[in-house]
Amino acid sequence: xxxxxxxxxxxxxxxxxxxxxxxxxxxxxxxxxxxxxxxxxxxxxxxxxxxxxxxxxxxxxxxxxxxxxxxxxxxxxxxxxxxxxxxxxxxxxxxxxxxxxxxxxxxxxxxxxxxxxxxxxxxxxxxxxxxxxxxxxxxxxxxxxxxxxxxxxxxxxxxxxxxxxxxxxxxxxxxxxxxxxxxxxxxxxxxxxxxxxxxxxxxxxxxxxxxxxxxxxxxxxxxxxxxxxxxxxxxxxxxxxxxxxxxxxxxxxxxxxxxxxxxxxxxxxxxxxxxxxxxxxxxxxxxxxxxxxxxxxxxxxxxxxxxxxxxxxxxxxxxxxxxxxxxxxxxxxxxxxxxxxxxxxxxxxxxxxxxxxxxxxxxxxxxxxxxxxxxxxxxxxxxxxxxxxxxxxxxxxxxxxxxxxxxxxxxxxxxxxxxxxxxxxxxxxxxxxxxxxxxxxxxxx
Ligand SMILES: [Zn+2]
Numbered sequence: 001x002x003x004x005x006x007x008x009x010x011x012x013x014x015x016x017x018x019x020x021x022x023x024x025x026x027x028x029x030x031x032x033x034x035x036x037x038x039x040x041x042x043x044x045x046x047x048x049x050x051x052x053x054x055x056x057x058x059x060x061x062x063x064x065x066x067x068x069x070x071x072x073x074x075x076x077x078x079x080x081x082x083x084x085x086x087x088x089x090x091x092x093x094x095x096x097x098x099x100x101x102x103x104x105x106x107x108x109x110x111x112x113x114x115x116x117x118x119x120x121x122x123x124x125x126x127x128x129x130x131x132x133x134x135x136x137x138x139x140x141x142x143x144x145x146x147x148x149x150x151x152x153x154x155x156x157x158x159x160x161x162x163x164x165x166x167x168x169x170x171x172x173x174x175x176x177x178x179x180x181x182x183x184x185x186x187x188x189x190x191x192x193x194x195x196x197x198x199x200x201x202x203x204x205x206x207x208x209x210x211x212x213x214x215x216x217x218x219x220x221x222x223x224x225x226x227x228x229x230x231x232x233x234x235x236x237x238x239x240x241x242x243x244x245x246x247x248x249x250x251x252x253x254x255x256x257x258x259x260x261x262x263x264x265x266x267x268x269x270x271x272x273x274x275x276x277x278x279x280x281x282x283x284x285x286x287x288x289x290x291x292x293x294x295x296x297x298x299x300x301x302x303x304x305x306x307x308x309x310x311x312x313x314x315x316x317x318x319x320x321x322x323x324x325x326x327x328x329x330x331x332x333x334x335x336x337x338x339x340x341x342x343x344x345x346x347x348x349x350x351x352x353x354x355x356x357x358x359x360x361x362x363x364x365x366x367x368x369x370x371x372x373x374x375x376x377x378x379x380x381x382x383x384x385x386x387x388x389x390x391x392x393x394x395x396x397x398x399x400x401x402x403x404x405x406x407x408x409x410x411x412x413x414x415x416x417x418x419x420x421x422x423x424x425x426x427x428x429x430x431x432x433x434x435x436x437x438x439x440x441x442x443x444x445x
Contacts, residue, residue: 005324009073010020010059011040011411012039012040012041012042012043012044012045012283013039013040013044013049013297015045015106015198016044016045016046016048016052017048017049017052017122018048018051018052018123019047019048019051019052019055019120019121019122020048020120020122021035021038021039021044021051021067021098021118021120021121022035022102022118022119022120022121023035023038023101023102023103023104023118024081024117024118024119024128025103025104025116025117025118027175030104032198034101034102035102036070036102037101038098038101038102038303041094041095041097041098041101043091043093043094043097043098044090044098045155046079046087046091046092046094046095047095047098047099050062050073050084051120051122051242052122053075053084053129054075054120054146054149055120055121055122055125055146056122056125056381056384057075057077057377058077058078058379058381058383059075059076059077059146060077060079060145060146060196061075061076061143061144061145061146062143062144063075063076063141063142063143064092064096064140064141064142064143065136065139065141066089066092066093066110066136066138066139066140066142066214067089067138067139067391068295069088069089070086070087070088070089070092071084071086071087071088071089071091071092072086073085075088075340076196077379078082078326078327078379078381078382078383078384079106079196079324079326080383088127088266094143094251095188096133096140099118099129099131099142099144100114100116100133102118103116103117103118103129103130103131104116105133107395109360110133110135110139110140111135111140111342112134112135113132113133113134113230114116114131114132114133114134115131115132115133116127116130116131116311116397117129117130117131118281120132125345126144126148126149127145127147127148128146128147128149129141129144129145130144130145130147131144132144132145134345137329141226147151148355151219154205154208155205155208155209156169156202156205156206156386156388158188158199158209158211159198159202159205159385159386159390160203160377160385160386160387160429160434161321161322161386161388162388162425162428163189164420165320165325165388165390165420165425166209168318168390168392169206169209169318169320169390170209170330171183171278171402172186172188172210172317172318172392173188173206173210173285174211174259174260174285175209175210175212176211176214176240182372182404183278183317184215184259184283184285184317185283185284185285186279186285186286186315186317186318186393187275187276187278187279187285187286187288187297187302187312187316187317188206188285188286188287188288188317188318188319188320188321189287189288189289189290189297189298189299189318189319189320190202190203190206190288190289190304190320190321191262191289191290191291191292191295191297191298191319191320191321192292192321192322192323192324193291193292193293193323194290194291196340196426197291197323197324198322198324198384198386199289199291200227200264200340200387201270202262202289202320202322203227203228203289203320204227204228204229204230206287206320207230207233207262207287208230208231210260210287212230212231212232212233212370213232215276215285215309216231216258216259216260217232217258217259217260217261217262217287218233218234218236218253218256218258218260218261218262219234219235219236219261219262219263219264220235220236220238220246220250220253220261220262220263220271221235221236221237221238221263221264221432222237222238222239223238223239223240223241224237224239224241225237225264227264227265228264230260233262236249236250236252236253239251239314239333246268246270246271247270247271247274250271250275251273251274254278257286258284258353260284260286260287261275261278261284261285261286261287262286262287262288263275263286263288264288264289265289265290265291266290266302266305266424267305268305269306269307270343272288272302272306272307273307273311274307275288276307276312276315277310279315279316280311280314286315288302290302293321293323294321294389294407294411294422295319295320295389295390295391295410295411295414295419296391296407296408296409296410296414297321297407298319298321298395299319299401299405299407299410300405300406300410302316302409303405304405309401309402309405310402312401313399313401314340314398314400316397316398316401317392317393318390318391318392318393319390319391320388320389320390320391321388321389321391321422322386322387322391323386323387323422323443323444324384324385324386324387324388324443325384325385325386325426325435325437325439325440325442325443325444326381326383326384326435326443327374327381327382327383327384327385327435328357328358328359328380328381328382328433328434328435328436328439329359329375329376329380329381329382329435330375330382331373331374331375331376331377331382332373332375332376332380332403333356333357333358333359333360333380333433333436334357334358334359334360334361334438335355335356335433336356336357337354337355337359338353338355338356343390346427346430346432347424348427348430352431354432355433356431356436356437357433357436358436358437358438359380359438359439360378360380361437381439385429385434385435387422387426387429387443387444388422388425389419389420389421389422390419390420391410391411391414391419392414392417392419394413394417396416396417397410397413397414400413410420422444423444426440426442426443426444435443
């Protein structure tokens with residue numbers, strides 16, 4: 001009683017978790033007014049509660065579904081959607097008015113598509129929140145996407161790429177290494193599955209593996225895209241907004257004689273053709289990306305773009321693919337003794353691996369409420385790692401590009417030539433206790 005009495009005396013800015021919102025996309029005064037108005041609104045309290053969950057869990061998205069009576073909410077953490085408790089429409093409306101005000105949108109408009117941005121901060125964690133709202137027949141749908149100002153991931157190793165794969169990739173991307181030749185030309189393909197498979201992050205990390213201080217790379221992207229925001233790589237934009245066409249933009253950049261070209265999410269055969277010609281006639285390098293579920297599928301997709309297979313066979317050097325798998329929480333993961341038969345199935349020598357790890361399982365004998373692990377909030381996982389495979393060119397692959405350019409053939413040849421498949425890479429992560437059997441099966445399904 002005393003507590004609720006006390007709560008009634010509190011100002012909304014003093015209630016709820018210590019989340020700070022800030023309007024950022026308007027003028028100074030406009031931002032300040034919006035920020036203060038939201039701090040004073042009672043809607044800031046449910047807004048702070050939901051944001052605290054999203055920020056502490058490092059969520060990538062929240063979806064709000066407004067129906068006549070209630071608001072259903074889902075949070076995406078490490079690629080998995082979680083349902084949050086449903087809240088009533090009145091609280092949901094006040095909360096949405098806060099988000100819309102922060103993003104300088106119209107809170108009264110529940111129909112039109114509106115998009116904007118603001119920032120939310122919880123202790124040391126600060127995220128940019130892009131909001132998109134759109135009326136639906138039953139109410140409104142709102143999506144908030146989170147991103148950090150600067151991506152802390154910098155290298156393929158940070159993503160979980162093992163040294164052996166990394167060193168092979170570095171060889172193809174022209175990094176000087178003590179052993180073996182330094183290759184300075186060829187077509188490199190970087191890929192990951194679509195819909196949150198991490199291709200943007202992989203793209204930046206893969207390019208950062210190149211020696212960008214010794215060798216000059218230029219990127220080509222449609223207007224409005226900034227995929228190649230990598231230090232020392234300049235982006236050349238093309239499209240309706242800039243009034244520039246892709247091919248003349250590339251031709252102009254070629255005059256400056258760069259060492260390499262970077263084209264994310266390549267889909268235009270004319271661009272691929274221009275890159276292939278530069279590789280063949282000027283000994284340049286080109287790195288491109290596509291969405292694909294395996295290194296072999298990525299190569300097949302590039303082959304299918306329509307450039308002559310003879311040309312692709314001549315320029316192709318390697319295809320790097322990544323699949324994301326959730327990382328076991330290091331605070332609460334549990335060791336277990338695997339059955340010798342399981343180790344045998346996984347191809348792990350029993351002499352090397354004594355124990356594997358699994359997600360935290362509460363002991364059924366323990367009664368009473370056990371507080372969830374503070375590191376992962378009881379999810380059992382925190383963050384993600386990449387599983388990698390690198391398909392490298394050889395004479396058999398070249399032949400297949402010309403005669404049988406399909407994923408199954410490429411994969412079979414690559415495995416026969418010693419490629420460490422994604423499954424094998426996952427088994428190594430399993431043996432190192434980074435991920436669990438179930439998670440690996442889910443990630444590779
Ligand atoms: Zn944990």
